[in-house]
Amino acid sequence: MEGHYEESAPADLYLLGWVNDETQEVTGLKLPGGLSFMIDQDFEAEVTGLNAFPKDERPGQVNAVFQFYHIMISIGMLLIGLTLYASFLWWRGTLFKKKWLLKIFAFSVLLPQIANQVGWFTAEMGRQPWIVYGHLRTDEGFSQEVSSNQVLFSLILFLVVYAILFILFLYSVNKKIKHGPYDEAKNPDEFLNYI
Numbered sequence: 001m002e003g004h005y006e007e008s009a010p011a012d013l014y015l016l017g018w019v020n021d022e023t024q025e026v027t028g029l030k031l032p033g034g035l036s037f038m039i040d041q042d043f044e045a046e047v048t049g050l051n052a053f054p055k056d057e058r059p060g061q062v063n064a065v066f067q068f069y070h071i072m073i074s075i076g077m078l079l080i081g082l083t084l085y086a087s088f089l090w091w092r093g094t095l096f097k098k099k100w101l102l103k104i105f106a107f108s109v110l111l112p113q114i115a116n117q118v119g120w121f122t123a124e125m126g127r128q129p130w131i132v133y134g135h136l137r138t139d140e141g142f143s144q145e146v147s148s149n150q151v152l153f154s155l156i157l158f159l160v161v162y163a164i165l166f167i168l169f170l171y172s173v174n175k176k177i178k179h180g181p182y183d184e185a186k187n188p189d190e191f192l193n194y195i
């Protein structure tokens with residue numbers, strides 16, 4: 001159940017796991033050689049590992065990148081699974097009788113928002129210590145003209161704008177859900193009011 005950072009070796013695929021950044025060990029549920037297979041269709045194929053890179057060219061928080069990436073994929077798979085299951089029920093004509101599933105759907109509008117954030121964390125943290133991979137390091141990329149207070153101020157402004165957009169998003173989704181499905185053919189006027 002354990003793996004190490006290697007220079008080059010067959011690589012496992014972890015469904016769930018925990019990376020110990022200190023000991024460079026991964027513990028979890030894995031498919032041995034799974035990553036090698038995904039890359040080369042060969043469970044024994046060598047994959048370049050983190051230790052092939054100098055220490056100051058590796059991301060510092062490997063476990064965080066690992067967890068964020070796994071959360072993103074789990075959400076993606078869950079949404080695909082839910083959609084397939086619901087399509088099957090719709091085809092059988094029983095979808096709208098399954099209230100518990102419809103409730104899950106109502107709350108699952110939040111999942112792509114979370115997946116977007118953790119996907120972005122994966123990309124940004126996994127690329128460290130580079131801003132532009134192989135060309136510009138993060139510690140060389142900051143502007144010396146902009147003070148930390150100015151950065152904080154624009155961050156707060158972004159936070160306010162996005163908080164307002166998020167509240168508007170919840171408001172309009174809630175409105176649509178409460179309104180329920182409409183019948184465009186039967187009632188075109190209601191449809192026009194609705195959009």
Ligand code: HEM
Pocket residue numbers: 072073074075076077111112113115116117118119120121122123124126
């Ligand atoms: C179905 C399983 C999924 C797979 C296999 C997958 C795969 C990936 C990969 C390989 C990356 C690039 C990471 C890197 O930079 O090295 C990525 C980034 C990202 N993913 Fe996913 N993803 C999945 C689901 C999702 C879902 C459901 C969302 C959102 C609805 C999402 C949003 C993002 C975002 C926003 C990024 C960052 C893009 C960037 O800033 O460059 N992903 N994903």
